[in-house]
Amino acid sequence: MKYYSTNKNTPDVSLKEAVVKGLAADNGLFMPEKIERFEPSFFENIQNLTFQEIAFEVAKKFFGDDIEESKLREIVYDTLQFDCPVAKVTDSIYSLELFHGPTLAFKDVGARFMARLLQHFLGKQEKLVNVLVATSGDTGSAVANGFLGVDGIHVHVLYPKGKVSLIQESQFTTLGQNITALEVDGTFDDCQHLVKTAFLDKELNDKLVLTSANSINVARFLPQAFYYFNAYARLKENGVLDGKDFVVSVPSGNFGNLTAGLIAGEMGLPVKQFIAANNANDVVFEYLKSGNYKTRPSVETIANAMDVGAPSNFARILDLFDHSHKTISEKIKGYRYSDDEIRQIIDKVYQETGYLCDPHGACGFESLADFLNENQVGVFLETAHPAKFTETVEKVIGKGNVALPEKLAAFMKGKKQSSLLTKEYEVFKDYLLSTSE
């Protein structure tokens, strides 16, 4: 299958090229040239398939032309060494728990898939491949852990100094080996800007093999469709969907996760309504209301993985629906929550149901509570484990009430190793050039 750029100013490329390059030459984002629909019979029987089996069927629709079936199965099954189950929160609201992977956030799925796909494509390449990744918290840890120890690949994680939690930081600064953490004196948008500039820098690209592992990479973003199908299958299996419509709410920052869901919808997954839940970084919420898309610098919130002022994947949403505000505002309903509201939601849901949401999932829950009618069942994406945000969550529900999972405790014991950089591009470039000497 070919991949085109959302800016449509550069020739189409192969899957391999899209994965290795990350960003198109005209600064656009790659999109698959066609989105194949499943037959209705697939959805009639989907409840009989396991998560891995479903994911493999979805993966074949995307990657089946480009990767041998047995290899693709191996990559999918090896990526999904953990489950993405649904948990009941209320009679009509379910949590799609995406925190059972190694770093306890949904980005493990895409990052692990991408690491395996890249390794498959690059095989025994002579030159070291440099993966550049900007993170607002969870991407860095998922990518670093997804690539840890993979031969021939070095990962450089850029993160905004002082703007990620201690637990998040420990997950990508303590690994060593082929992982370097770069602490940037700036915001997440500054980090993202450095990475984007590096990809467009001819001199740098002549000397180094650079690739991106941000959610803009098709190898990370498309596999996120897997768990939307699984959520539907598991609710159908439980009989919860009998006679009801399926609604999905996605706590959104860079909008990669939601875009993957929208693509699942285009493949035939029967989703009645998608919801985008935002924090105070609400440029898409404003667009849905007014039709005006105006990016802004991000502001800090307690749902910090959604602190994005210029969401990269919005270009994909525009492309998917032919830039029609009418279509997009029908496909996606927008909600936004202040920090105070997010705290109140965490508290309310915990008191009333015993379920503990993280600050991102809380936005997803509340948007469903507001949106759903009695003929609908909703799933919100619980994008990270609440223990990744212990400081915030314990301020709401009381100290000592969030148990630290063993996987997280292990990271906290490691020693932090990172290099401090300013947000100036020349400084970053010199650093990258120095690694090739």
Ligand SMILES: *Cc1c(COP(=O)(O)O)cnc(C)c1O
């Ligand atoms: C990355 C992240 C988000 C935002 O996902 P996007 O795909 O960037 O919209 C939401 N919640 C958590 C916990 C995340 O790590």
